[in-house]
Amino acid sequence: MRFISILILLTELAFAQNGSLRLGRINTMDYKDKSTSQQSAVLFSFQPNENLMREKKSVALAAIYSFILPGMGELYAGNYSKGKYFTIAEGLLWITYIGFDRYGTWVRDDARNYAVRHAGISLEGKDDRYFVDIGDYQSVQDYNADMLRNRQPHKAFNDPSYAWNWDSKANQDYYYDLRVESDLAFNNLNFVAAAIGVNHLISAINAALTVRSQNENLENLGLLDVHASVMGGINNPHGIMFSFSKNF
DSSP states (O other): OOHHHHHHHOOOOOOEEEEEEEEEEEEEGGGGGGOTTOSEEEEEEEOOOOOOOOOOOOOOHHHHHHSTTHHHHHHHHTTTHHHHHHHHHHHHHHHHHHHHHHEEEEEHHHHHHHHHHHOOOOOOTHHHHHEEEEEEOOHHHHHHHHHHHHTOGGOOOOOGGGOHHHHHHHHHHHHHHHHHHHHHHHHHHHHHHHHHHHHHHHHHHHHHHHHHHHHHHHHOOEEEEEEEETTTOOOOOOEEEEEEEEEO
C-alpha cells in the first residue's frame, strides 16, 4: 500500500507552454467505495488547464510596439530572435543619421567661414539661397548684372551687407566644392530617415504576423490527458498503468 500513498500525494502537475509554467487539473478517486474485486482503479486523471495554456497575444499591440521601437513587438510576442535584428538596424540607422547631420553641419560651417575670409561676406541674416549664389558668381556685381539680363531685378542684392568679391577663382571653387559636399550630406539624411521609417513598418508587420501565427498555433494545440490506474485493484495491486491521450 506504500506506493499508493505516495501516488495520492500527486495533487498537481505542471505543463510548460512558451517558457511559462502552467498548472493542470488532477481528479483523484475515493478509495472507500472500491471493491476488492475491481481489476483496475484510477488513481488520478490529469487535464491541463486550457485557459492558462492558451494565452493569446494582441496582434495590434505587437504592431504598435514595433512601430514605436522596432523589435519590441517581437519581444512582446516572445520571439525576439528575429526582432533583435530590427532593433540593431534601428540603432545603426540612427548612428548613421546623426553622423551625416554632424558631418554636413561641420562642412557647411567650414565653407561659410571660408567665404568670410576669402570673399568678405557677412554671415548675419543670410539664407541658404545667398550661400548658393556666392559660390556661383565671382562678385555681387556679376550676380546683379546677370539678374538684370534675365529680367529678374527683384532677385538682385542691393543691400551692402550682401556684397561679396572672391579674392581668387581657386578659392571660389574650393568654397563651391565644400558647399556641395555639405548639401550631399544633408540630402543623405532624407534617405536614412526613409530607411528608419521602413524599418519601423517592416518590424510592425513582422511582429503582427508573428503573434497571429502563434495565436493560430495555440488554437490548434491539442490537450494532453494523463491517467494513472492500479492494476489488480486497490487491495491486490500488481502494477501501475499510465495512459496518455492527446486531442487534435
